Amino acid sequence: MNKILVANRGEIAIRVMRTAKKMGIKTVAVFSEADRNAPHVRFADEAVCLGPPPSNQSYLLGDKIIKVALDLDVDGIHPGYGFLSENADFAEAVEKNGLIFIGPKSHAIRVMGSKLAAKEAVKKYDIPMVPGIEEAITDVDKAHKIAKEIGFPILIKASAGGGGKGMRIVDREENLESQMTRAISEATSAFGDGSVFIEKYVTSPRHIEIQVMADTHGNILHFFERECSIQRRHQKVVEEAPSSILTPELRNEMGIAATKVAKACDYVGAGTVEFLMDADHKFYFLEMNTRLQVEHPVSELITGVDLVELQIKVARDEVLPFEQEDLKINGHAMELRVYAEDPLNDFLPSVGRLKRYRLPAGEGIRVDNGFEEGMDIPIYYDPMLAKLITYGKTREESIALMTKAIEAYEVEGVQTTLPFGAFVMQHEAFRSGNFDTHFVKDYYAPKMIQQAKEQEARIAALAVLQRYFGDQKQLKLPTN
Template sequence: MHANSLDLWPFRKVLIVNRGEIALRIIRACRELGLRSVAVYSDADRDALHVRMADEAYHIGPAQASQSYLHIPTLLEVAKQSGAQAVHPGYGFLAENAEFVRACQQAGLIFVGPPVEAQLAMGEKTAARRTAQAAGVPIVPGAMADVEDDQVALEIAEGLGYPILLKAAAGGGGKGIRLVREARDLSSSLRTARSEAQSAFGDGRVYLEKAITPARHIEVQFIADTHGNAVHLGERECSIQRRHQKLIEECPSPIVDEELRERMTSAALNLIRSIGYVNAGTAEFLVGPDGNFYFLEVNARIQVEHPVTEWCTGVDLVQEQFRVAAGLPLSFTQEDIVLRGSAIECRISAEDPENRFLPATGTVSALQEPGGPGVRVESSLYAGLQVPLYYDPLLSKLVVWGKDREQAIARMRRALAEYQVVGVRTTLPFARWLMEQPRFLAGDMSTDFIAQEWDGHKAQILEEQDAQEEPSLEQVAALAASLLMDASIKEKQLRTQPQEDGTGEHSRWRERGWREAVWRV
C-alpha cells in the first residue's frame, strides 16, 4: 500500500505505546503503509532499537513500568505533543486496559484495537468467562468473578478440587498465574499472584479455575471489522510452556483435525459476534485428555505468536489492524483463508534454562542472527544492548516456515544452530534441545511437557553441550565482525549525536545526523 492511498484515512501518525520487538514490528508495518511512527522510551530503553527506528521518539520516565509505559497521562501528553492521531498498544502493558482505551477516545485518538465495550467484555478475564458461558461456549470450571477474600477463595477451591489455578483478572502472557496443589499453599499463592498482577497490569485482582491436566493449549486467531465481517485464521498450538508462559508456538496444531477446527473456530466467532468485537484477537482453549475443549480467555490484542499465522495464511495481521482502525473492511474473506504448510516460533528470552528459566541480564557483546529460506527474525537485539530486568525478558522471536511440519522443524534446527548471542544467557539451548525430542517430533505435547521432560534431562543435556561449546572458526569470524560493526556504530554515534535537552520534541533520535548515521551502517 502506498502513501497516496491514505488520503481518506483518519490518521497518518501512530503513537506506539510499547517497546522491544513488538514496537519494531509495528514500526515496520507503519513504514510499509506510509504511516509515521512515534516511539516512547523509559530511562532503561534510551538506547533501544525501537527508539532508533521510529520516525520520532519521546522520553516518558523512569525504568519502572508504572512510571513510564503504564502511566496513561504521560502517554497521552506524548500523543498531543507529537500530533499522533492513533495509538497502537502492541501486547502487554496497556493493550487490554479499558481505562486506557476510554482515555484515548476522550482525547480524540483512534485506538488500534478493540473498543471499550469489547475490552470490558473480553479483556477482563472473569467478564470474558461470563460472556462465553452466555454464548454457549464451554468454559473451564471455576469462579465467575475475582476473589478478594482468602476464605471465599478457600471455599471455592475446595468445591473445585485441587489442583487449581490462580489467574490475574486483567492479565495475559502468563503473568499473575499460580498453580496450587494443596489448600495450605493457597494464601501465600494468592499474595504472590496479586502482587505479580498488580506489577504487570496495574490491577491486582485474581480468580480461580480448576487445573485441567494433562492439557493442550490451542488458540484461534480472528479479526473483525466495522462492516460486519468476522474471520478466523485457523489455530495455533502453544502447549510448550513454563510458568504458564509460552516458549514455542506452531500453526497449525498437530492434533487438530478438520472436525475439531470447525468446532473451535465456530465457537470463537460466535463468541466475538455476540459482543460486536472489532479488530484482532485470539480465543484461547484447553483441550483435555478426553478430547473436549474448554474456553480459557480472549486476548483482546495482537499476540506474540501472530507471525506463525501470518506465515501460513499470507495475511499481515498488523496492517489489517490498521485497516480496521481506519474504518476499512478486511482485505480478505473467510474463503480466502487456507492454511498452507507449517510454521514454528521459538521465543528467545533473556532467561537461564539451566536455573528454572529465571530472568537474566547483561550486555550483548556479540550477535549473529540466522537467515535463509523460510526464516523470519523479529528481534530487538543488537551488539552492545544492555538487557534490563524491568520488563518481560522476551528478546526476539525466531519463526520458520516449511511445506510441512517435518521441514519446518528441520529449518528451525538449522536456524537455531546459526543463532548466537554472546554476553546474556538465553533460552536458545532449550529450543535446540526441544527440536531433537521424540515426543515433540511426534506432536505429543502438553502444558506440563517441560516439567516432565526438560527438568528430568537438562543436567545430562547441558553437560553434553558444555563439551561442544568450542566455537568454530566461522562462528568466531562472524562474532568478531559483529563486534567491529558495533564499534563502528558507536564511533559514528559519538560524531553525530547532538546534546539532548531532555524534552521529547528535541530527542536525539529525531536528529537527522543521528538517524542517517544509524541507517548508513
C-alpha cells in the same frame, strides 16, 4: 491515517513500524532513557523520550503518550502488546482526545480483562467452559466448599490477571488454604486486585488459541489456531501453527467458537481467544487477549496475511478484504521466543551486554528483533530479545529449519533460551506431537542442556586436535 505513534519498544515496535512504512504511514517512537539508543528509536521517523527507565515513569505514562501524539499531529496510536495494550482507560482516553486507538474498543478490553466478566459475556453463546464458580472470591472457607463440589485437583486463578501470576494448582484439600493465601497475595501485588476464582484443573492440558480479526461492519474472521503448550512458569516459549492434533472438523468448531467470543463483547480489531484442551480433545474457553499476540507471526506465515496491516485498515473503518472461505492453511510455522534467560538456572533473567549478536538468515527464516550487538539488556522490562520464526511446507521441515537457525544464532554476553529451543526441537515428545503444557516439568532438566554443551565442546576440541596433527603431518612430509 498519515502518522502512527507506537506506544511500545523493542521488536514489536519495529514490527508495527515496518508495516506502517510499507503502507506509506509515518511513525513516531517513544522511549525511556534506557532505550535512547535502541533500534526502534532510529527506525521511526520521529522519536520522543518519555522519562526514566522504569516503565511506570515512561512506557506506562498514558497521558504523556497522548500529549506527544497530539503535539506531533499523530492520527493513531498502536499499543503493541504488554504495557498499555490492554488498558481500557488508556484506550478510552486516546479516543476522547480525537485519536484512533489501533485496537479494540474500551468496552471489550474491560469485559475480557476480567476472567469472570468474560465468562459471563460468552455464556449465552454456548461456549464450553471448565467447571468452576461464577464469582470472584477471597474467602478461604468458601473456597473449601467450592473445591469439594467440583473435586480436586483445582486451579486458583487471579480474576484480574494473566501471565501465570496469582495462579496455583491444588491437588489436596490440606494445601488449599496456603495456596489460596499465596494466590491472593500475588494477585494483589501484581494487579491491585486479590480476588480469585476457582475451577476444575484440566489434567494433561494443551494450550490452543485462535487468532481472530473483526471490523466495524460486523465481520469476524478467524485465522486458524496456534499451539502454545510449550511453556515455563505458565508463560509460552515455543509456539506453532497449525496444531498437530486438530482435525479439520475440530479446527472449524474452535474457530466458530472463537468468533462467537469476539461477538459477545462487540470486538473490533485483532484478538486471540485462548482454549484449554484435555486429553480427550475437548476444548474449554480460557480467556481472550484483546491485543496483538507475541506469536502472531506464525499465523501470518501460514495464511499469507499481514495482521498489523489489517489492524490499521480496520482502525481506518475499512471492511475486511476477504471472507472466511478465502483463508487457507499453507505450510507450517514455528516460533521460539529468544529470552535473555538462563535455562540452566530456572530460566532466571540474564542481565549483561550483548558482546556478540548475530542473527540467522535465509529462506524460511524470520527474526523479529529489537536488539543489536553492543547493547545492554535493561533490567526494567520483559527480557525478550527477539522472536525466531521458521516456515516450511511441513511441520518436520519447520522443525529442521528451526534447529538450523538456532545453531546459526550467535549470542555472547548473556544466556538465552536458544539452547532450550534446540532441546525442544530434538525431543521425541515434541517431534511426535505427543506433549502438553507439562512438557518442561515432565521432560526438561538443565543437566540435559549442560551435557549437550559439554559434548559439543568435546567434538570441537577433537576437531581442533585433528586439524593440528594433520598440519604437523603435512609439515613433516619430505620435499622433492
